[in-house]
Structures are given as structure tokens and as C-alpha cells.
Amino acid sequence: MLFKVAQGCYHKDVPRLVDHDQRRAEIGEAAIRVILREGLTGVTVRGIAAEAGWSTGSLRHYFGNQHELQAYVVRAATETLHRRVLPRVQRPRTEGSVVDRIAGIVEENLPLDAERREEYALWAAVVEWERHHPPENGSVTWDDQRALYRQCIAAMRGHEPVRDPDRAAHPHPDPQVELWAALLHTFVDGLASQLVNTPGELSPGTAAALLRSLLEAVPGQQPDPHALQ
Amino acid sequence: MLFKVAQGCYHKDVPRLVDHDQRRAEIGEAAIRVILREGLTGVTVRGIAAEAGWSTGSLRHYFGNQHELQAYVVRAATETLHRRVLPRVQRPRTEGSVVDRIAGIVEENLPLDAERREEYALWAAVVEWERHHPPENGSVTWDDQRALYRQCIAAMRGHEPVRDPDRAAHPHPDPQVELWAALLHTFVDGLASQLVNTPGELSPGTAAALLRSLLEAVPGQQPDPHALQ
DNA sequence: CTTTAAATAACACGGGCGTGTCATTGCGGC
């Protein structure tokens, strides 16, 4: 101990050789590559060390055991996901019908092409981790998704978009928004499940068409809801 | 070879000690217990041998390698599933509203209680296997599900129930039946996915309520469709 | 330069796995 505290404050007589946080991030990137290749079960001490180009002994300076390593990797994967898909989801959409615009947003979360399948593999790894290590304050990934679909349904029904992320995390005053957000959320999970489990039975095109059919069944749609930011 | 052909016809000079098929079935039951406990990845040669009470060498007389063992187990699990849930699905339902009766059928496929969670674990193992070994003639499990939901939606819309299983496997002439069967199928998969992946976010009661909400959104419902056999 | 301790790497241990080998057992046929 006594070699580093907080932000770059070093104690005497101790050589600073590497930045632990930066090294951990580097290992996290290697681990994410492994996850995309082999899934969360492929995240082994030896495997990550080989992928990152170090020995297992070196890794143990940053992660005491496999559990710590995996926990860190899952956190890194979550951040990578947010960084990659959030901007796409929040991209302003002004063309097409209401259903098309909402569908475009929702499709960013579906494994419809190679890129999103990769991201979905990351997502699945996070869910897999949360399944075995249930977060006590509710699943962040689940809550984020639900908030997104709440916003989508609310917009379709002509409600003002809620800018405050905290407010968006709470139930919508319109009970129909809550209901159809839940229906949409569940339906999207079903689409994703079928796309990865039985790709021969459900093509990406059919999945997109089904999504639009469900959106068209949402009651109380406004012809021109407030612009989707 | 030359020790047994077809049904109990033995060749000369060969001691018949055990019935291979019966022994394989016995091993299959042990393997299913292991699947329920540890999933398909828990189906190891050593593990199954221990569960069944034999040595690994004995198992190798019936299964040349792990792949054969798992393939057999998946087939056995599929049959067990059909034997257990099909009668429940086809149980005559005469009480409650149309939506309630259909929901009762669909719920037999959802991991809503301990018993059905067990069956869902089996089901998931089958899907997992089919994902890595795609059947060329289409997924039997998927086709069965789709046919069931087709029948459900058709009944809600007042169509005559199709008795011939072959006919039920084909698309329904009513395009709305096809569409909503697909929507329902996808939605049920989503419910199942959330029930097992994020049980803290979706209770069995909420899942059942959501299912009923979706069924109520099915267009063209008849107040009193033909009795559900 | 010497000292010092972090950083690194190499290795060992114990365990689980799939798979192959081989001696033993015991039933069926003579």
C-alpha cells in the first residue's frame, strides 16, 4: 500500500511505474474483445492475460481474483454500451412517419445487423452477470430500457418529452403509457431473443416489420407528436 | 455389432446383458436432473455418470463422446417436455372470459411458478442446443409454439379450431391471425426472457397481467368463440 | 551507484474436463 492515494498524490520512497486505472482500462478493452468472441464465460484470468499480452501474475496485481476481473469487465462493457448506443438512440429523427421514427429508435437496441449483434452480445453479458449478481437498487440496464420505451410511447401519444433523466425514470402519469411501455419493452426483448436464438425463423426484416405492427397497435396515437429530440 | 437388431431380435452366441435403449433412457433421466440443476453446460460425461451411478467408462458404451450424449439428452428433454406440458395446454377450458381462457393456455409455456420454471429450464436447454446445432428442417420447438399461438389467435377471432396438426403448422388464411400469432409468440418469449433474466423487475403476477393486456389488444375478437377443446 | 519495492513473469499445485486404454467381471451358450 502507501503507493498511491486518490488523484496522482504519491507517497515518498515509492516508484510509480504504471497507472493502475489506465492499465485496468486497457485490460477491460482486451476483455471486451474476448466477450465478443466467446461470451462472459470466456473471461478467464489466463485468457484475458493472453489477449492483453501479459502474464497471469501481472493481472493479479490489478484483480485479486476472477470475480473482481469479471465485475470490472461488466462495468466497462456497460460504459462502452452507453457510449456507443446512447448517441444513436438520441439522434434527432425528423423524417418518416411517427411509427417509423419510433421504430428507428427502438431498433438501435435490436441485434438486426452485425454491428448491433456485437453490441447485443455485450448487453447479454451484462444481463448474464446481473442475473447471477442481482443489483439491490434495481437493474440499471433494465431501468434505462424501460425509461426509453416510456419516452417512445409518451411521444406517440402526444406527451411532451421529459428532458430530466430522473423524471423519465419514474412512472408516467398516463397509465396507458406505462402499460404500453411495458408491452413494448417485453416485445423488444422477445424480438431480440428470437433473433439470437432462432435466427433461421426470424429474419431482421421480419423483426423490423413486426415491431412496426406492434407500434401501430398502440392506442391514442397523435398524427404529429412533439419532435423527437 | 451383431448383438441386437431392431426389436428384441438377438443374434446367436452373444450374451444379452442390458437393453441399450432402456439404459440410454435411464441415463437420459439422470441427465435431465442435471440439466435442471446446472443447465446444459453441466451435462458432462463425468457428471452424468456420477448422477446415474456409473463410471465414465460405462457411459462410453452407450455414447461415444460428449456430443452424442448431449444430443440424446436434448432429444429426451424434448420428449419429456411434450409429455408434460402438451396435456396441460390442450386441457379443455370452459370457464372465464375468452382472454382468460387463452391466457391460461399461453401461461402453460411461461416460467410463472416453480414447476413451470423447471420446465422452462429444460426448454431453454433445448433452444441452447438448437442454437449451436441449427436443425435444417426448421426448429420443431419453434414451429410447435407458433402453431399453438396461431390456434389461440384464430380462436379469439372466431375461426373454427383446426384439428389436423399438419394443417395447424401452416400459415392461417386470415393474415391478421398470422400477424398476431407472431406478435404473441414474440411477446411470450419476451415475458419468459424477463422472468428469468430480471425476476426482480417482473413478477409472475405482472407478467400474467401484461399477457392479458396484449390479448385484449388483439383486433376482431369474438365474444364467444368456438369452445377451446 | 546503491538501495528499495513495485511490477512482472515463471512455475507449481490442485481440480475438472474429455477421452483412450485395459484388466476384471459376469452372463449366455456350449
Place this chain on the structure above:
DNA sequence: GCCGCAATGACACGCCCGTGTTATTTAAAG
């Protein structure tokens, strides 16, 4: 009673895993 062979089970091999120990390297501090 005796033989043959399917059936059985114990064991070995090689591989991968997590983890702990230990020696070597390296760079900062004096």
C-alpha cells in the same frame, strides 16, 4: 464346468482452469 465376449470400472493422459508462491526485472529515491 468352461469359454467368449459384452459390460464395467479403474486409471492415465493431456488440456484448461483459478490461485498461490517465488524469483527476476525495473525504475524511482537517496
